[in-house]
Amino acid sequence: MPGFQIEHLATVDSTNSRLQQMALAGACHRRCLVADVQTAGRGQRGRQWLAAPGAALLFSLAWQFHRGCALDGLSLAVGVMTLDALQSLGIADLRLKWPNDILAPAPVLAQESDDAPPTLGKLGGILIETVASGDGTRTAVIGVGLNLRSVPAATLSPGALQPVCLDDLTSAKFERDALLETLLVHYDIGLARFAQDGFAAFRNAWWRARAYGDAPLTAKLPDGSELQGHVTDVTSRGALVLASDWGLHTLVSGEVSVRAARS
Template identity: 35%
Template sequence: MATAALEKTLLHILSDQRFHSGSELAAALQVSRTAVWKAIRGLESLGLPVSAVPGKGYRVAGPLELLNAAAIEAGLTPEARALLTGLELHDRIDSTNSQLLRAAAAGADAGRACLAETQTAGRGRVGRRWLSPLGANIYLSLLWRYDEPSQAAGLSLALGVAVLRALAEVGVTGVGLKWPNDFLWNERKLGGLLVEVVGESHGSCAVVAGLGLNRHLPREWGRNLDQAWTDLTEIAGSALPSRNRLAAALLNQLLPVLAGYPASGLSAYLTEWRAHHHLQGREAVIRQGDAWIRGRILDVTAAGFLLLECADGARREFASGDLRLRLAGS
């Protein structure tokens, strides 16, 4: 059995979170115990925490719920089900956003969704890497199509509102928004959005909206992050939402926003977005290229730009672009 296939089969066996001895696994998989051990090490390298207990065997140490298309579809509203034109589930992929950008170039319809157990080249804003431990979090991208790129202006803010609505749907509240696309809880990052717009020759465009949301981030992976972080395990505790239920809730909220955005625009979501804006009125530092700009965050404009009162008293507007935003002193 090839290594990738062996790891996949082993993952599904271990997903019951019971102990399985090395000899039991070797017999079930028709491989040697050494091959089982190597496959488990491979799963651990992808972020799956596995405990090995002498006399008992191997068991997944943290919460593990693999993606399941039937379970996700069962949680969809009639509206979301009608808008969803395809649901891709991948065990391992470079990036869910990259996958749907390829699908868009091949002519895929609007409404396609892509989820993955892990990403080998997950991406955040400004070309940053997005850590994607196996079976732990939500890695979700959606494809939509608009008549022209201008119809997607401010879309990431509207999608941020949709994510908060989805979290509330599964019982998670108290999450705030950080312009332009991050989710925070107690000053720590819970997730983020990456919206990519690709223009086409006839004036229309394909939009791929990607979401990374920490459901259960292994501690050892968190040490590789350059900012404070949190996950839904910490926020929700014993009420941690089912991963498939969470995926369905996100589709329930994100798909209608994508479908209706050309008609509604950002104005339909801006009041709600402002109510959850975590940085409103706070001192912040913006890095734009080699420049560092300090000031107080005043608001977000009707176009979705950040309004900053700079140290010299001048007010400036910033589009998200390639800038980075941090609280002063963080």
């Protein structure tokens, strides 16, 4: 695989946590940890990431950036890279939900009616954490989880998006290591591009792939309040611009959750 040192772990608390520890101990550029099972896997806003053994591709990779490189929008850019990799394998109709979710049409049986627009479910997610190094670099630990096989509904937290797996989207049976190889090829190229040009290089692609299009959205803010409006832009630094009845709002925090507004 393109320049990545890969380590497979049967069980780990969290691939992100383990890789952060390694980054604190020394340089680990292009290091990748893949786990069969995570006992304390997590997603955005501290949510637990649950996956049965073999049901998901769970991995984290480390990429060192110069300390002056702005990492704003990195999760969005990694989303674009992930879609590019999956689309190269024939997986179509994927969408990106700001700031870190990968969505796909839910199975047909889950639709309310034949005339209803496809319900989007969660295929995967991205969690990025950074570690400062003493050599003028900053290491981004990029955690990725993708559902390969079906996810039992009983494992879902209240209000969570319906899960979607690759088995729902194609008759091809993608195995973990082959899928990882394709992803790492795209990350290798994409992260080098991000280091040079930042999120601006991925902005147009993210906008085209944005979930929900021009439909009204609801943003849940860190204080628990909600804001409803329409997305009008994503900035060159990855912030989401939402237009509401009270004006324009620029959402920058990873603690903000965005979802389709209820009709």
